[in-house]
Amino acid sequence: MRNDRPASPSAARAWFSRFDTLRVKLFLAIAGANVVLVMTAYLIYGWSFDKGLVEYLNQADEARLQPLIVRLAEGHRQHGSWDWIAQDHQRWQDLSREVLGTGRIPRRAAEPSVAAGDLPATPPEPPPQARTEAPRVPPALTIDPRLLLLDPARQVLIGPTHRVEQAVLKPILVDNTLAGYLGYVPRLQMVTSLERVFLAQQTRTFAAIALGMLAAVLLNAALIARWLSRRLRVLGEGTAAIAQGDYGVRLPAQGHDELAQLALAFNHMATSLQAAQQARRQWIADIAHELRTPLATLRAEIEALQDGVRRPDAANLDSLAQEVHRLTRLVDDLRLLSLSDLGALDYRLAPVDLGRFVDHHLGDAAGLPGQRLQLRSELDEGVEIRADGDRLDQVLSNLLQNTQRYSSAPATLHVQVRREGAEARLTWEDTGPGVPPEALHRLTERLYRVDESRASASGGSGLGLAIARAIVEGHGGRMRASASALGGLRWDIWLPLDPEAVHG
Structure with missing residues (x-):
């Protein structure tokens, strides 16, 4: 039977502890910061390019529409109104095709062929009854849904009426008198297929650059993390040796950065600890030596008294008292120095x-x-x-x-x-x-x-x-x-x- 018991918490902690290292943390910190920078640069660059492209296209539109404004002003000057083009949808299409550079299409067979933009000097006059009784026709649609022709009262003559609010209006002046407006809707995100393809190509290029930068960032972060963690690992090994009592360990101090200064400080600390250890050993040996002499003298004199070699008279007792006094003074001096070290004097x-x-x-x-x-x-x-x-x-x-x-x-x-x-x-x-x-x-x-x-x-x-x-x-x-x-x-x-x- 399969054992479906989950792994113990200790096993999970042991697995995660393998990644809880300074090397991994340095890698994640450096890589994370650089990834954020790369993605931010990519988004800003992409947004800037899109905005610049749209602004360029809008400026190009205005430059391309300027000849159309001139042609419309000439036509209005010749005819005195917009009827010559508002009621002739084909003429508007031919004129806009010519200005926009999209070519021209043949006119209907029943009508004489007029080149786009070639305005006749005397257009055919409709019968008076037709002029007065003809019902008002809705505005004609244009070949480019972003173009509109408006009269001085901003009534749409040609073009989609629902785009008036979005349109940018360019005045058409005839002899310094406002004759109407040519409106166009800015492209914004409405780019042509060719422009969309170009934008897609640029997006792919930016994405490739970002991926390349991301790979370089990850490699750089891995190398930096490995370099720093290696130097810190040496410091950790030296600290562990000091903790085990090996005061002879020294770290290589390479360079002049903070880690090199830390290594120098570590070596100075190790030297001080080694000197303190030697002083402590010498201190113990010296104390033993100082105590040995009076104790040996006391022991010899007491044994002489016990064996009857020396008599317990005043002179021999004074000798014993001097050795005891010497021991007492030595112990008192040691105690005074100990209190001084503790700051308790x-x-x-x-x-x-x-x-x-x-x-x-x-x-x-x-x-x-x-x-x-x-x-x-x-x-x-x-x-x-x-x-x-x-x-x-x-x-x-x-x-x-x-x-x-x-x-x-x-x-x-x-x-x-x-x-x-x-x-x-x-x-x-x-x-x-x-x-x-x-x-x-x-x-x-x-x-x-x-x-x-x-x-x-x-x-x-x-x-x-x-x-x-x-x-x-x-x-x-x-x-x-x-x-x-x-x-x-x-x-x-x-x-x-x-x-x-x-x-x-």
Whole structure:
């Protein structure tokens, strides 16, 4: 038994999905727009040709009828009325045939032969009784149903009376006096067979041209759709590779159009993601390395205490406390940087005189243990900023620890605070040794050290300068490292001035 069940909706959707592609949509859009243009051009051209042809034929009619008007005026001048032609239908037909170029037909045998348009000087006079008593005959029909002859009162003498309203009337003047009208009905759509054949030929020609243009349009649309979809397909494949974690993929950027710019932007994004992935891996490795050292020290000292190698006296407990403190500080620094990345680091901003704040911090630092510094300062007063005092103190502390840790004795520190436009500038310079130029831009990277061995004796965890940069940027400022004129490292920090102080 035949299964007449309709196809499932999923099968229908799968069938239609094959055509729901960008290539098909581009083809339909381009082809549809061009087909509309071709058909519009065809219709407009055909209408324009038809109208032009009708106007040409009407103008030709007027030119052909002008000699007839002249002949009719001459006849009226000779006879003084229209009786000579209104009552002689054959003469009207002969005259119209001659003017219209359709030849002439022989007159009836009972009548003398008169050439069409040859008007006798003295036409035969009917008897007086016939002239007065003859009943009025209806208007004679013309050989061309579009021609009419009317008297000055616009009464039809010759021609179809029902076409008077459609006719164009040309006055017939005899000695500057209106003698009557020659009317003709415009051709409009009433063309002759020859003209219809010509019109049909032109229509076929236009149709052939339109079909040719349509075929060219479809081919052009298919090529354009294929070209665009191919370039976009490459972009889609690259995006899919990025989504799967392959950040090494790059797209060919050909040309200078928008798609080429999109490919360049994609390559830049892929490069940034690859760098971020490498930084993340390096970040994890660095954190593991930083945690391993204090944990290994703690483990060794605890095992020594458990084995009885070392005694749990005050000195050994202090050593354990220092390692715990180091771990705590490292975890706190990592947490602070994470909060800064999330934008969740809290700042309690208040007006601060930067010169006085730096001077107070350096005065407190002079009493701290560590390497003594020869301090030179140029601290302008009245440089007001809005800052979190605790966070700003943390920045200065990290800079000071970096100077004490890496400057060779005798160490010199030069600090300067001044106002630059709408910003406050803090300059921090110390003595050597300096930093290689290629390492300057990496000093604020997390866990970065110029010392490749990463020995604990050479300094801290490598998070202090990264924290300082995060705090400065959290205040809307920026910091830059460069070589110091004293032989060591120079830091320039710009912070926005307090808007109230600037306007004041």
